[in-house]
Structure formats: structure tokens, C-alpha cells
Amino acid sequence: MPELPEVEVTRLGLLDALSGATIHGLVMGKALRWPLGCDPLQFVGWRILTVQRRGKYLWMPMRALVERAQGDGGLLWHLGMSGSLRWGTALGELGRHDHVQMQTDRGELRLTDPRRFGAVVWSPSLEAAPATTLLNHLGVEPLSTDFKPEVLFKGLAGRRISIKQALLAGHVVVGVGNIYCSEALFLARIAPQRPASSLTHAECARLVEAIQATLTAALAAGGSTLRDFQSAHGVNGNYQGLAHVYGRAGQACRVCTEVIEKEVQGQRATYFCRRCQSA
Incomplete structure (x- = not known):
């Protein structure tokens, strides 16, 4: 599933191409999980x-060049479980798994999603429905200055679920998906099974630093390509080759040589080193 680094890589790849572009048409293919709404x-x-980002959503604000009754607004894009956005000058007709194609005076933007969990939704603004319905429950952005140890510590207070599940829920901090959650907990030396409320302030400080370091490294590597993800220009991510624990069950830990273990938490695979993450 595309996570925050993959969505941010996509955004950066589209920013110059789409900022200021004029739309010539929007072609809709097979229906996605939510209707366009207009x-x-x-x-x-x-x-x-x-092109902006909030969590794993891309927000594309627009302005009508002529006065219209509905005024300005924008589109929220979500890549779902297997989606990707491709930018080009001659993408051709929609294929079997292509659901939306935006035609502009600079080129074409296409959403491809084999599993159809992606979405493109119209909203009059980020402060109005349906954007508020989709975004208001999201936690703080992990790479912003607002993500501080005290914010994480306060957000985890009273939560009996594991720290791994608390991070994945996205209510305290947004966008720390399964790959990068396992990696950040390893760097912070915290066992993924720990009750979220049991973390001390010092451990939260380590975890904030680890989350930011992990996501920054993933961005520099172009994200992770495990199956479907490619950047808007068709380039695979390389972070998966740098991972300390994710996808490495049965292999030796790169820090202590203990065997990396795998277990399922909340129907998601968790990878960890029992020796390094003994806390």
C-alpha cells in the first residue's frame, strides 16, 4: 500500500507539472470506492x-477561469491499496485498471488502481464536506514541527492497544504506515507489542526521532516498491532494500545478528528484532 513517503514522492513529481496547468477534460473509467461528487x-x-498533501491524501485546489455558480474548490486523490498516479504527454486510452484521466494543457494525469480502493473526490474546500469527513480524524503530520514528544506522549495516554496498532490508526500521528512503523519502532528500540500507554516520555522522544528519520530516508530513496508503486514518472522506489526489519523475517539483524521475527498484529505483518527491541 502506498504510504506517506510514496504519496509525497508522487506529489513532488507532479508539483511543477500541474501547478498553473489548465484542465481540458476529466475522463472517468470504472467506478472507485467513492463517487466523484460532481x-x-x-x-x-x-x-x-x-498539489498539496494531507496524510496519504493529495489535495489539488483549483480555480475557475470564468465565474461559475459552484465557485472554486479542488480534488482529493487517494491511492488506496495498490494505486499510482502517472504523468505523461500521450498516455492513450484508459486500460482495464485505469479509473481517472485528467487532461491538461501540459499533459495527462492518470490514476491506475487494480484493486479499486483509490478515490478521487470533489470538495469545495478543505474546510467543507466531504474533505472534512475524510480528513478531520487525522493526526499530526509526522514531518512537521508540530510532531513533538509531548504530543505523542499525550496522544498515547490511556490507549491499551499496542504501540504498533496505535501508530497505524493515524489518530495521533498520520501516515506512519506498516512498513515505516516497523522500521521506526526498530530504530527506537521499542517492541511493537508494547501497550501504547506504557511508553515513557523519553521513549516517545526516541520514537518521534525514529519516525522522522525513517520517513526522511524513505523520501530520499523514492519510497518503497513492493508490488505496484511507481512515481508519477514511472520510477520504482528503493527503500525496501534499505529496511532493517521489514520483509526480512528469518534473516539476521543488521545490528545484533539475532534472527528477525514476524508476527501478525491487527491483520498486518509486523517485523522486529527481539533482542534490539527488548524494551
């Missing part, structure tokens, strides 16, 4: 202002 013809002649 007539796709309304976007003809609209200008894309920029």
Missing part, C-alpha cells in the same frame, strides 16, 4: 493552483 465536465477550463 459532473466531470465542470472542470473544463479550470486552473490547478498547486
Whole structure:
């Protein structure tokens, strides 16, 4: 599943191409999990202002070049479990797993998603529904200055679920998906099975640092490509080859040589080193 680094890599790959572009059309293929919420013809002649990110969502605010009754707004894009966005100048007709194609004066943007869990949703603003319905439950951005040890410590207070599951839920900090959660807990030397509320302030400080270091490294590597993900320009991510524990069950820990273990938490695979993560 594309996680925060993959979504941010996608955003960065689209930012220059789409900022200021004028939409010529929006072609819809097979239905996704949520409806677009408007007539796709309304976007003809609209200008894309920029490409932003909130958690694993991309927000594309737009402005009509002529006055229209519905005013300005934007599109929320989500890559789901297996989606990717591709940018090009001649992408051709939609294929079997292509669901949305935006045509602009600079090129075309296509959403491909074999499992159809992705989404493209119209919202009049980020402060109005349906954007608020989708985004208001999300926690703090992990790479922002707002993500501090005291924020994590306070957010975990009273939570009886494991620290791994608390991070994945996204209510305290957003976008720390399964791959990077396992990696960050390893760097912080915290067992993924620990009750979330049991972490001390000092451990939260280590974990904040580890989460930010892990996500920064993943961004530098172009994200992770385990199966479907590619950047907007068709490039695979390379972080999976740098992982300390994720996907390495049965192999030796690169720090202590203990065998990396795997278990299931909340229907998600967890990888850890029992010796390094004894806390």
C-alpha cells in the first residue's frame, strides 16, 4: 500500500507539472470506492493552483477561469491499496485498471488502481464536506514541527492497544504506515507489542526521532516498491532494500545478528528484532 513517503514522492513529481496547468477534460473509467461528487465536465477550463498533501491524501485546489455558480474548490486523490498516479504527454486510452484521466494543457494525469480502493473526490474546500469527513480524524503530520514528544506522549495516554496498532490508526500521528512503523519502532528500540500507554516520555522522544528519520530516508530513496508503486514518472522506489526489519523475517539483524521475527498484529505483518527491541 502506498504510504506517506510514496504519496509525497508522487506529489513532488507532479508539483511543477500541474501547478498553473489548465484542465481540458476529466475522463472517468470504472467506478472507485467513492463517487466523484460532481459532473466531470465542470472542470473544463479550470486552473490547478498547486498539489498539496494531507496524510496519504493529495489535495489539488483549483480555480475557475470564468465565474461559475459552484465557485472554486479542488480534488482529493487517494491511492488506496495498490494505486499510482502517472504523468505523461500521450498516455492513450484508459486500460482495464485505469479509473481517472485528467487532461491538461501540459499533459495527462492518470490514476491506475487494480484493486479499486483509490478515490478521487470533489470538495469545495478543505474546510467543507466531504474533505472534512475524510480528513478531520487525522493526526499530526509526522514531518512537521508540530510532531513533538509531548504530543505523542499525550496522544498515547490511556490507549491499551499496542504501540504498533496505535501508530497505524493515524489518530495521533498520520501516515506512519506498516512498513515505516516497523522500521521506526526498530530504530527506537521499542517492541511493537508494547501497550501504547506504557511508553515513557523519553521513549516517545526516541520514537518521534525514529519516525522522522525513517520517513526522511524513505523520501530520499523514492519510497518503497513492493508490488505496484511507481512515481508519477514511472520510477520504482528503493527503500525496501534499505529496511532493517521489514520483509526480512528469518534473516539476521543488521545490528545484533539475532534472527528477525514476524508476527501478525491487527491483520498486518509486523517485523522486529527481539533482542534490539527488548524494551
